[in-house]
Amino acid sequence: MRSPRPLRPFSPPAAFCSASLAAITLLATTAPLPAAEPVKFELSALDGASQQFAVTMRLHAPNADAVTLCMPTWTPGYYQLVDYAKEVSGFDATTSTGEALGWTHDEPNCWRVQTGGAGELTVRYRVRAAKQFCANSYLDAKYGYACPTGVFLYQDGRLDQPAEVRLELPSGWQAATGLTRVGGVDANRFRADDFDQLYDRPILMGTLERIDFDVNGVPHAMIAPELGRFDRAEFTHHMTRMIESAAALIGETPYQSYQFLGIGPGPGGIEHGNSCVIGYSPSDGRSPTRSPRFMNFVTHEYFHLFNAKRIRPVELGPFDYSGPNRTRMLWVAEGFTMYYEHLILRRAGLTTTEDMLASLARPIYGYESKPGRLLQSAADASWNTWTDGPFGAGEDKISCYDKGAGLALLIDFAIRHASGNERSLDDVMRTLYFDYHKKLGRGYTPDEFRAACEQAAGEPLTDVLGYAWNTAPIDYDTYLGYGGLRLELDRGPEGGARLVPIESPTPRQAAVLESWLTER
Numbered sequence: 209m210r211s212p213r214p215l216r217p218f219s220p221p222a223a224f225c226s227a228s229l230a231a232i233t234l235l236a237t238t239a240p241l242p243a244a245e246p247v248k249f250e251l252s253a254l255d256g257a258s259q260q261f262a263v264t265m266r267l268h269a270p271n272a273d274a275v276t277l278c279m280p281t282w283t284p285g286y287y288q289l290v291d292y293a294k295e296v297s298g299f300d301a302t303t304s305t306g307e308a309l310g311w312t313h314d315e316p317n318c319w320r321v322q323t324g325g326a327g328e329l330t331v332r333y334r335v336r337a338a339k340q341f342c343a344n345s346y347l348d349a350k351y352g353y354a355c356p357t358g359v360f361l362y363q364d365g366r367l368d369q370p371a372e373v374r375l376e377l378p379s380g381w382q383a384a385t386g387l388t389r390v391g392g393v394d395a396n397r398f399r400a401d402d403f404d405q406l407y408d409r410p411i412l413m414g415t416l417e418r419i420d421f422d423v424n425g426v427p428h429a430m431i432a433p434e435l436g437r438f439d440r441a442e443f444t445h446h447m448t449r450m451i452e453s454a455a456a457l458i459g460e461t462p463y464q465s466y467q468f469l470g471i472g473p474g475p476g477g478i479e480h481g482n483s484c485v486i487g488y489s490p491s492d493g494r495s496p497t498r499s500p501r502f503m504n505f506v507t508h509e510y511f512h513l514f515n516a517k518r519i520r521p522v523e524l525g526p527f528d529y530s531g532p533n534r535t536r537m538l539w540v541a542e543g544f545t546m547y548y549e550h551l552i553l554r555r556a557g558l559t560t561t562e563d564m565l566a567s568l569a570r571p572i573y574g575y576e577s578k579p580g581r582l583l584q585s586a587a588d589a590s591w592n593t594w595t596d597g598p599f600g601a602g603e604d605k606i607s608c609y610d611k612g613a614g615l616a617l618l619i620d621f622a623i624r625h626a627s628g629n630e631r632s633l634d635d636v637m638r639t640l641y642f643d644y645h646k647k648l649g650r651g652y653t654p655d656e657f658r659a660a661c662e663q664a665a666g667e668p669l670t671d672v673l674g675y676a677w678n679t680a681p682i683d684y685d686t687y688l689g690y691g692g693l694r695l696e697l698d699r700g701p702e703g704g705a706r707l708v709p710i711e712s713p714t715p716r717q718a719a720v721l722e723s724w725l726t727e728r
């Protein structure tokens with residue numbers, strides 16, 4: 209049994225009135241609370257030959273007979289349980305003066321240390337890092353990637369503690385991370401405000417190559433152990449256009465810097481608040497941004513910094529790392545991100561209308577070609593992604609990504625039609641971002657999501673929003689027709705789907721299509 213998370217320090221929403229704040233100030237004691245002692249980690253990457261990180265953890269535990277230290281069981285953004293604890297070996301606990309402390313390992317991912325009254329503990333362990341994948345840590349003689357949820361233990365019930373990380377790197381290596389740097393570049397010291405932030409800041413290390421560029425006055429960088437030889441100016445131009453397009457959709461660039469961290473070759477990527485991790489192979493000869501696959505991929509992970517990290521289902525952050533964090537709204541967090549990756553690239557002028565329509569038709573075929581469409585709703589697929597996987601294991605399941613992406617298009621057209629082409633799904637995303645993430649500091653509930661959609665539409669959207677919660681056949685003709693499109697669908701294994709502009713659209717249909725393709 210996990211102890212419950214303590215309440216976070218009170219931070220009032222922006223709309224909180226000053227009179228209420230004054231009252232709280234009067235009630236508060238005048239003595240300032242002592243600042244929480246940070247948990248201090250040292251992460252050594254010196255043993256690349258054995259593919260193991262060595263970790264030292266120092267923490268204060270005054271007035272505790274025992275502390276429970278746990279390894280997370282998953283990493284946010286990758287909605288699968290991962291047995292990180294099984295990679296831990298050589299666990300050892302002492303007082304700060306080196307006296308051995310007793311401990312037990314009765315739960316798979318937790319160690320309980322008897323403090324013996326010592327207020328300060330030192331814990332050492334090693335983490336095997338031999339799998340090249342965005343949700344696993346990796347270390348060899350060339351580079352290292354610390355997936356923080358698989359490297360840093362947390363004290364059960366104390367995710368609110370600040371953390372410091374000092375890296376011990378082979379000579380000539382550098383580190384790249386979204387953690388806040390403390391001291392000079394060579395110090396390799398970083399800090400996080402709490403463990404949610406620590407777990408949201410992966411660390412790439414090695415003799416790193418990087419391409420730095422500013423967008424909207426904010427530093428961005430593509431960083432990898434080996435980038436390859438290609439036209440840096442072209443790369444920067446394409447990435448800048450993409451980032452400007454995504455940021456314009458919401459209306460701001462909400463971070464102080466952003467890093468695209470390229471790990472070794474392989475599929476998959478994971479989004480974070482001010483970085484993303486992507487599988488990356490060095491590109492020789494031409495900029496990777498000339499590959500539609502690469503651009504779709506980085507745009508998806510980048511836009512997640514809004515949709516999933518900030519605009520998020522209320523269940524997805526702050527997190528419980530001890531088990532699945534289930535939500536019925538992953539079809540929005542993932543499916544809408546799939547939808548917007550294509551729209552963002554089209555608005556940036558980095559893809560054609562034809563290519564975008566082909567890309568948007570693929571998830572519709574993915575959904576419509578599975579018998580599971582008649583058996584499982586998008587909400588249930590979201591809930592069960594922890595067991596079914598992101599793409600829906602078996603023919604009787606669906607992918608919440610695919611159905612969510614298709615529904616995003618239909619909901620967008622429904623809002624444009626109902627509002628006389630005055631508003632769109634973009635307005636919904638902005639409402640969720642500003643009203644829930646920024647003002648209230650939390651995610652949205654299913655009812656709040658529905659309310660934001662219907663506020664933008666100016667009328668109930670019962671049927672189209674209902675498609676997420678039921679398995680009813682989808683009326684594509686009506687909803688696609690609002691934007692002057694129609695669907696050609698062949699559900700067979702050799703079939704496919706096409707989104708096709710209708711002949712002779714009405715002025716209203718043509719206007720919706722035009723604004724959808726340009727900026728709104």
Ligand SMILES: [Zn+2]
Nearest residue numbers: 508512542545
């Ligand atoms: Zn995603």
